[in-house]
Amino acid sequence: MSEKTMDLRRVGLKVTHPRLQILRLLEQTDPERKHLTADEIYRLLNEQGEEIGLATVYRVLSQFEQACLVRKHMFDDGSGRPMQACYELHDGDHHDHMVCLETGDVIEFVDEEIEERQREIANRHGYDIVEHSLVIYVKPKKSA
C-alpha cells in the first residue's frame, strides 16, 4: 500500500483516483515549481490524460488543506491580474516565501531572527500570534 494511500487513510479520506493524482502531482513537481494553482493542477492532470473535473480539484484541495496535507497561499504578484490561490504539499515545517516576479519561481526560507522579532512585536502589543505570512517579491539582481 503506497505512502499516498496511507496519507489519505490517515486523514479519513477515501482513496480515490483524483485524490491520488493530485497528491502525485504535488509531490512530483520540482522545488521552485511546486506551488500550483487549482487551474494548473486541473490542466496538468488533463494533459496527462487524467479526466478530472475542475470542481473536484477545488474540492480535493480544500479537503487536503483542512487535513493539513497541503498549504494554501495567496501570492499577490502586485501586477493587477486576478489573484489565484496556489497550493503546495505541507511538509510540517513553517517557512516563508520569496517570489520572483520575472520567472515565477518560489523560494522558501526561514529566518529565526525574523520569527523572533514578530513574536516580540505581537507581544508588545498584547497579542499572541496565530499565524503569519511573509512574502518577498523579488527580481534577479542585475550583475554588472
Added chain:
Amino acid sequence: MSEKTMDLRRVGLKVTHPRLQILRLLEQTDPERKHLTADEIYRLLNEQGEEIGLATVYRVLSQFEQACLVRKHMFDDGSGRPMQACYELHDGDHHDHMVCLETGDVIEFVDEEIEERQREIANRHGYDIVEHSLVIYVKPKKSA
C-alpha cells in the same frame, strides 16, 4: 482649494464628487479601522447619503492605487471566507500589518531588523527586493 482637491490635481485626476468623498472617508476613519474594503466604502458613503455606485468605488480606488494615493492589501484572514481587497491611504512610508482575528483591528508597524534580514536573504539568493508583504494574524493575549 482643499488639500484633497490638490491631491487629485497633482495626479492628473479630475476633481469629482465621488473621488473627494472616497478620499474623505479614507482620511477620516480612525487608525485601527482605516483599512476599508470597496464594499465598506460603498456602504458607508451611501449611508451618509452620498449616492455613489459600487463600480465607481472600484474604479476610483484602482485609479488611486495607480496614482499611489492608496495602498491595496489582501488580508487572508485564514478563515476560509472569500477574500476581499482593502484599501488605506498611502502615507509614503512602508509598514507591515498585524491583523487581530477577533476584532478585525489592523495595527501597523515597522521593524528595521526584519527589513534588514529580508534584504540579506534576497541578496544571498541573488535577488533584489521589489516589494514585500508581512502580515501577522493575532489574537488578544489571555491575561491570566
Added chain:
DNA sequence: ATTTATGCAAATAGTTTGCACACGT
C-alpha cells in the same frame, strides 16, 4: 449495501467593463 466522491452545470462573490448620460474644465 452504504456511504462518500465525482462530474457537470448552475450559482455565487468580488471585481471589471460597455454604454449612454452627466459633470468638470
Added chain:
DNA sequence: ACGTGTGCAAACTATTTGCATAAAT
C-alpha cells in the same frame, strides 16, 4: 464644447454548490 467620469446592468473570473451518477469501503 470637449474630454472624463459616473451609474447601471451585464460580463468576467475564481471558486463553490446541487444533484444524479459512480466509485470506494
